[in-house]
Amino acid sequence: MDLFPLYLTIKVSITATLFTASIGLVLALLIAKKDFFGKNLLEVIIMQPLVIPPTVLGYYLLSLFGRSSSIGKFMEDVLGFQIVFTWKGAVVAAFISSLPLFLTPARAAIEGVGKDIENAARLLGKSEFTILRTITLPLAWRGILAGIVMAFARATGEFGATLMIAGNIPGLTQTLPIAIYDAVQMGDDFTANILVGIITLFSFCVLYFANRFTRGRF
Amino acid sequence: MGLSFSLKKSFPGHKTEVELSIGEEVIVLFGPSGAGKSLILKLISGIIKPDEGLVAVDSEKLFDSRNNIDIPIRLRKIGYLFQDYALFPHMTVYENIAYGITNLSVPLARQTGMKGMGIGQKVRELMELMRLEGLENRYPNELSGGQKQRTALARTLAAEPRILLLDEPFSALDYQVREKLRGDILNIHKVYPITTIFVTHDIEEAFMLGKKIAVVNHGRVEQFGTREDVFYRPKTKNVAKFIGTRNIFNGVIKSINSRGITIYAEGIGDCIAEQKPDHELSLGQKVSFGIRPEDVIIRRSDMPLNRSLEHNLVDGTVTGIIGKGMNYTVYFKSKEDVSLKIDIPNTAFKRLNMSIDSNITVSLKKESIWIIETLNE
Numbered sequence: 001m002d003l004f005p006l007y008l009t010i011k012v013s014i015t016a017t018l019f020t021a022s023i024g025l026v027l028a029l030l031i032a033k034k035d036f037f038g039k040n041l042l043e044v045i046i047m048q049p050l051v052i053p054p055t056v057l058g059y060y061l062l063s064l065f066g067r068s069s070s071i072g073k074f075m076e077d078v079l080g081f082q083i084v085f086t087w088k089g090a091v092v093a094a095f096i097s098s099l100p101l102f103l104t105p106a107r108a109a110i111e112g113v114g115k116d117i118e119n120a121a122r123l124l125g126k127s128e129f130t131i132l133r134t135i136t137l138p139l140a141w142r143g144i145l146a147g148i149v150m151a152f153a154r155a156t157g158e159f160g161a162t163l164m165i166a167g168n169i170p171g172l173t174q175t176l177p178i179a180i181y182d183a184v185q186m187g188d189d190f191t192a193n194i195l196v197g198i199i200t201l202f203s204f205c206v207l208y209f210a211n212r213f214t215r216g217r218f
Numbered sequence: 219m220g221l222s223f224s225l226k227k228s229f230p231g232h233k234t235e236v237e238l239s240i241g242e243e244v245i246v247l248f249g250p251s252g253a254g255k256s257l258i259l260k261l262i263s264g265i266i267k268p269d270e271g272l273v274a275v276d277s278e279k280l281f282d283s284r285n286n287i288d289i290p291i292r293l294r295k296i297g298y299l300f301q302d303y304a305l306f307p308h309m310t311v312y313e314n315i316a317y318g319i320t321n322l323s324v325p326l327a328r329q330t331g332m333k334g335m336g337i338g339q340k341v342r343e344l345m346e347l348m349r350l351e352g353l354e355n356r357y358p359n360e361l362s363g364g365q366k367q368r369t370a371l372a373r374t375l376a377a378e379p380r381i382l383l384l385d386e387p388f389s390a391l392d393y394q395v396r397e398k399l400r401g402d403i404l405n406i407h408k409v410y411p412i413t414t415i416f417v418t419h420d421i422e423e424a425f426m427l428g429k430k431i432a433v434v435n436h437g438r439v440e441q442f443g444t445r446e447d448v449f450y451r452p453k454t455k456n457v458a459k460f461i462g463t464r465n466i467f468n469g470v471i472k473s474i475n476s477r478g479i480t481i482y483a484e485g486i487g488d489c490i491a492e493q494k495p496d497h498e499l500s501l502g503q504k505v506s507f508g509i510r511p512e513d514v515i516i517r518r519s520d521m522p523l524n525r526s527l528e529h530n531l532v533d534g535t536v537t538g539i540i541g542k543g544m545n546y547t548v549y550f551k552s553k554e555d556v557s558l559k560i561d562i563p564n565t566a567f568k569r570l571n572m573s574i575d576s577n578i579t580v581s582l583k584k585e586s587i588w589i590i591e592t593l594n595e
Contacts, residue, residue, distance in 0.1 A: 116304040119265050120370075122291040123298045124318030124377045134317075138308050 004171055005179035006198065012087060012175060013155040016094035020102045020151040025144065027099075028106040029132075049097040049161075058164020061092060065165065087173055089166035094155035101154045102147035109143020110136060142214045149210035153203055219380050221413045225261045225271035234258065234437035244407055244414040246428030248421070248448075250460060254437040255417040256301075259383040262415075263298050264291040275380055275413075297379030297412070299387045303366045305358040311369050312354035315341045318377030344372040347409065348402070364395035368402070375410060382414040388423070400426050421462055425449065433457045450510075451495070451588055458508045458590050464559040465582075466508040468593060471501055478584060481507060485556035490529045491587035504593040511547065511561040513586035516570055517579040530582035532558075536574055548572075550580060 030036075031043060049057050065072045065083040075081045083089045113136050121131045137144070159177040166173040168182065176199055183192035224237035234254045238245075247255045260266040262273055270283040280289045306314050319337050345351055348368040358366055367387055374382065384403070388396040400423060407414060416427050424431055425445055432442040433456075441453045452458040458466055469483035478490045479499065491507060499505070517531070537557075538549035546567040550558040560580065562570075572578060 114304065116300045116302065117306060119291070120298070120300065120304040120373075121306075121317070123263060123294075123296060124373070125292045125295070126318075127292060135306060139306075 002170075002179075005174050005176045005195070008087060008090070008174065009156055009176040012090045012094055012158075013152055015091045016098060016155040017148060017152045019091070019095045020098055020155075021144075021148050023095075024099055024102045024147070024151070025106065028103055028110055028144075028147075031103070032107045032110040046103055047100045050100045054097065054158075054160025055164055057097060058093060058161035061089070061096065061161060061165045065089070065092065084165055085167045085169065085173060087166065090158070090162045090173055090175055093161035093165050094158045097158055097161055098151035098154040102151035104147070105150065106140070106144045106147040109140035109147075112143065113139045146210055146214040149206055149213075153206045153210075156199065156202065219276050219413055221262070221273075221275055221381050221415075223262055223271065223273040225258070225268045225273070227257065227261055227266070227268050232257075232437060234261070236434070236437070236439050238432060238439060238442060240413060240415070240430070242411050242413050243429060244403070244416060244427055245430045245432060246424045246445075247415060247417045247432050247434050248424040248428070248460065249419065249434035249440075251419055253419075253434045255419075255434050256385050257437070258434070259298065259385050259415065259417060262381070263296045263383055264289070264294055265298075295378070295380045297374035297377065297382045299367070299370055299374055299382070299384045301386045301389055303358070303370045305366055305370055305373070307358050310355050310357055311345070311350060311361070312341055314358070314369055315344055315372045315376050318373060340376060341372075344376055347375075347406070348372040362395075363391045364399060367391065367399060371402070371406070375406070379412060382412045384414065384416045386417050386419070389418070389420070396423070403427060421460070433460060435460070451493075452508070452590055453496075455506055455508075455590055458588075463508040463510050463588075465511065465514065466506055466590070467556070468504060468506050471499055471503045471505060474499060474501065479589065481505065481589070483507075483556075485552055485554035486530075486532055486582075488530075489582060489587060490584045491589055492585045493588055495589040497592060499589070499592070505589050506591055506593060507587055507589045509582050509587050511559045512545075513583050514550075514558055514560040515581045515583060516548070516560060516562060516566075516572075517581055518570065519579075528581075529584045530587070531579055532556075532582065533577070533579050534558075536572055536576045536578060539572075539574060550578070 027046065031039060062084060063069060065075070067073055067076060067084070072084065075083065081088075083092060117139070118131055118135060121135050126134070157177055158175070159181070162175055163178055168174055168178050174182070176195055180192055180195045180199070183189075183195065220239065220241045222239035225234065227234045232254060234257055236258055247258060249255050257266065261268045261271075264281065267288065268281065268283065271281065272279065272283070273281040279285070279287050280294050281287060306317065309317065316337055319340060345354065348371060350365065350368055350372060353361065353365060353369075358369070361369065371387075388399050391399065403414075403416070404427065418424050418427075428445055430443065431445050431448045433440045433448060435456050441448055441457045448457065449461050452461060452463065455466055467483045467486065469481035469489065472480040472482045472488065474480075478492045479494070481489045481491060483489055489507070532552045534550050534552035536548055537551045540547045545561050545563050548560040548562065548567075550560055552558070558580065
């Protein structure tokens with residue numbers, strides 16, 4: 001049995017989650033703490049993947065990064081960086097579609113650190129960066145971690161958008177969910193069952209531990 | 219160090235406009251809930267930015283809207299005690315107190331603390347002062363309310379503030395704990411004589427802590443003076459009400475002579491007041507005057523009338539009696555339908571032997587009647 005889809009899924013999910021945890025954390029801090037022009041619009045755009053069909057999302061990504069767009073052309077010609085029909089495309093799809101699942105709990109956790117507590121630190125002479133490092137993040141880390149776990153789980157299961165932008169190239173861009181689809185289509189019940197089992201067990205474990213881990217005293 | 223401020227801030231439905239100048243003393247901002255007392259502290263500290271105004275510690279300006287000065291909160295060196303403590307829940311008592319001492323990270327502070335050097339010594343001193351010994355490794359959720367607030371106070375003092383702002387710090391605590399902490403505040407002020415503003419809506423707390431009291435109402439200071447002035451010589455009806463003068467009447471000045479000021483009030487008759495108010499009075503002028511519930515004396519029918527009580531007698535009936543532990547509150551209605559609230563000690567109440575609907579005579583002690591303000595026609 002070919003285990004490449006499992007390997008690729010793990011690689012794509014981890015990479016996408018790294019993006020989510022870094023870029024997403026900055027976005028979560030920005031949205032939780034600052035008021036700026038277009039904040040509402042930004043939130044709506046980030047949340048879109050929760051409500052639009054994955055194929056539509058995939059279509060947007062394809063149009064954005066494909067050779068026919070100037071961004072895609074620039075990346076390919078100047079940076080030598082191809083997104084469409086590569087595993088990087090799968091990362092982009094996983095990142096965009098898992099971002100809202102990270103943002104919601106992370107933002108709630110950051111907002112949940114009381115204003116008085118942060119003001120108390122300010123009044124004690126601490127800079128904004130020190131407060132973030134010693135007060136806000138240590139108090140919000142459970143929510144942030146829950147967001148990371150949710151985003152990771154969502155990234156491993158990404159199907160529609162991935163299929164659109166990365167395609168279904170066995171040994172190159174075929175992730176686990178796509179391999180399952182393929183196996184069922186070809187009547188290969190054995191492979192389908194095993195892959196389904198793997199992904200079910202994995203998702204179950206992730207949520208189970210996320211749930212246990214994020215319950216705490218603070 | 220002295221603090222002076224003059225601040226303006228408008229919110230929909232609320233307007234604040236205050237101006238005060240205070241020295242190295244404890245002053246109390248006293249007023250009903252929603253009067254804008256806490257907001258004043260937030261404006262001074264910079265937690266909320268004033269629309270316009272000035273905040274200065276001695277000659278150093280912390281905020282000046284005219285010259286675009288707005289020093290960040292962290293550089294103001296103002297200590298602030300929140301009503302809900304605002305302790306850092308992920309840090310121990312020790313770490314909370316040490317947090318503001320230097321810019322060292324907490325683990326480093328803990329290390330130096332263990333070696334008994336600078337920070338550790340200071341934390342221990344404060345813990346001793348605040349009766350927190352033995353609690354250094356507890357987390358805030360393992361502390362009682364009083365311990366939490368004492369930790370918060372130690373944490374605030376550790377940063378060596380120039381000004382101390384206390385925002386109803388004891389209102390969530392029970393009576394005994396509150397009593398003790400008030401004593402702590404006075405002790406601390408002896409050890410660290412910092413300019414302190416204490417916000418409360420508790421009249422007893424205000425009287426105990428503040429040699430000077432500012433009565434705040436609707437975002438303005440209605441009266442600022444010594445506690446004796448505010449309590450016994452309120453300048454407005456509102457102040458009189460807030461400090462518990464329940465018996466407030468309107469009357470007309472009938473005569474002014476060496477024996478006192480005679481005021482005629484409907485339902486009471488002629489009333490003699492001994493104390494002269496700060497403002498000028500003239501015959502025929504309308505005034506409001508009041509008397510505190512504990513200064514209304516119920517006459518004992520079985521004894522000859524004391525000479526000091528022979529003035530301002532009012533006949534009427536008892537309409538209600540409420541026992542309050544230390545004293546009784548008696549509600550009284552005169553024949554002409556004027557209501558009075560009377561507070562008398564337990565022992566006096568027992569001797570009077572009265573019940574609802576008893577007919578009694580009360581005396582409004584002439585030395586206790588205070589003319590609050592003159593009224594326009």
